[in-house]
Amino acid sequence: MFAATNEIADRFTEEEILFRVAESEESSRVIADAVVEYACFAVHFISSDDENDVSVRIPHYVRFTDRERNAVLKVANQMNNKYRFCKFSVNTDAEAVTLEYDFPEENRNVAEGAVEIFHRILQIAQDAYPEFMRAIWATEHDAPNLGRIVFHDFEV
Numbered sequence: 020m021f022a023a024t025n026e027i028a029d030r031f032t033e034e035e036i037l038f039r040v041a042e043s044e045e046s047s048r049v050i051a052d053a054v055v056e057y058a059c060f061a062v063h064f065i066s067s068d069d070e071n072d073v074s075v076r077i078p079h080y081v082r083f084t085d086r087e088r089n090a091v092l093k094v095a096n097q098m099n100n101k102y103r104f105c106k107f108s109v110n111t112d113a114e115a116v117t118l119e120y121d122f123p124e125e126n127r128n129v130a131e132g133a134v135e136i137f138h139r140i141l142q143i144a145q146d147a148y149p150e151f152m153r154a155i156w157a158t159e160h161d162a163p164n165l166g167r168i169v170f171h172d173f174e175v
Contacts, residue, residue: 020047023066023073023129024048024064024066027049027066027130027133028040030130030133030134036051036134036137038050045067046066046067048065049064051137055145055148060141061077061078062077062137062141064137072122073129074120074121075105075133076117076120077119078115079115081116081155082116083116083155086158087154087155088109090154090157091116091151091154092109093154094147095116095151102147104120105140106118106120120140
C-alpha cells in the first residue's frame with residue numbers, strides 16, 4: 020500500500036468515515052461510501068506512487084443514455100464553470116459522468132486535505148446532482164414498449 024493511502028486510511032479511521040481499501044499492482048485506493056440527500060456515491064482516493072500524488076474520483080456519478088448525452092454535456096459545462104474546484108468529465112463511451120479532483124503535487128499533509136476534499140466534493144456532488152437529473156428527465160424519450168402484458172383474465 021502506498022504511503023498516501025495509509026495516511027488517508029488512518030485519518031478516515033480517526034474521523035469515523037466509513038471506507039475500504041483496494042489495491043492493485045499499479046495503485047491503491049481508499050474508497051469512502053457516502054449518502055447525500057439525493058443519492059449514494061463512492062469517493063475514490065487513488066494513489067499510484069509513494070509521493071503524495073492522490074487523485075479523487077466519483078466514478079459513474081451520473082449515468083445517461085445516448086439520447087441524453089447532449090443535455091448532460093451542457094450541464095457538465097455549466098457545472099465546470101460554476102465549480103472550479105473540481106471537474107465534471109463526461110465519458111460518452113461509458114455513458115457516465117465522473118467527478119474529479121487532483122491534489123496539488125506539493126501537498127505535505129495529504130490526510131488532512133483528504134478529509135476536507137471528501138466533505139467538499141460531496142457538497143458539490145449533492146448540489147450538482149439535481150441539475151443533471153433535470154436535464155436527463157427533461158429529455159424526450161420514446162414510450163417504452165412493454166410488450167404484451169396479461170392481467171389475470173384480460174389482455175392489455
